[in-house]
Amino acid sequence: MQTIATKIRTRAALTAEERQFVANVKTLPIYRMLEWGVREGVEDAVIGDTDELVALTLAYQMLNDLTRSIDFALSNAERGTSAAGAADAGNANICQTRILTKGIEQLRDLREEVLRQRAQMRQSYMAALNQANLSANYAGLVRQRDRDARDAAGAAANRNR
Numbered sequence: 001m002q003t004i005a006t007k008i009r010t011r012a013a014l015t016a017e018e019r020q021f022v023a024n025v026k027t028l029p030i031y032r033m034l035e036w037g038v039r040e041g042v043e044d045a046v047i048g049d050t051d052e053l054v055a056l057t058l059a060y061q062m063l064n065d066l067t068r069s070i071d072f073a074l075s076n077a078e079r080g081t082s083a084a085g086a087a088d089a090g091n092a093n094i095c096q097t098r099i100l101t102k103g104i105e106q107l108r109d110l111r112e113e114v115l116r117q118r119a120q121m122r123q124s125y126m127a128a129l130n131q132a133n134l135s136a137n138y139a140g141l142v143r144q145r146d147r148d149a150r151d152a153a154g155a156a157a158n159r160n161r
Helices: 002-010 016-024 030-040 043-084 094-160
Strands: none
Touching: 002 016, 002 030, 002 043, 030 043, 043 094
16 A cells, blocks of 8 residues: 555556555555545545554455356355265265265354355444544544634634734
8 A cells, every 4th residue: 555655646657466465455545545645645544543443355256256157166166966866875976975074064053154254254344434424523523623722712813913
């Protein structure tokens, strides 16, 4: 993120890897946030406020991808056992299908573990997002309070003239 912010500041082109990183963070407009941070001179604060969200987003997406891969492998293995005649005890391929059946059980267990971790990751992401929203809301409240105080001080100064 720091490198991307530097490239935004210097108007340099992003590498393919950096463009892919920005594209992979689908739940946050990371490029626009960095662009705003550079414009306002607060890119380090933007990075500090969003790095955990970005990491959680990417980890959640990786777990989603892993779930899809496991589902694909599981459906292929189940089709393979059916095609090989796992239900037919007299079939010559029964030994191979028993090996596949054991692998299918392990894939199912792995899938359940990945789903559990994905649910935990989602909870962590939502908690971090809520925290970021609270921080942003609090920062907005402080800015508004400061603006109101400046306006009141300006009004008082105008009355004293």
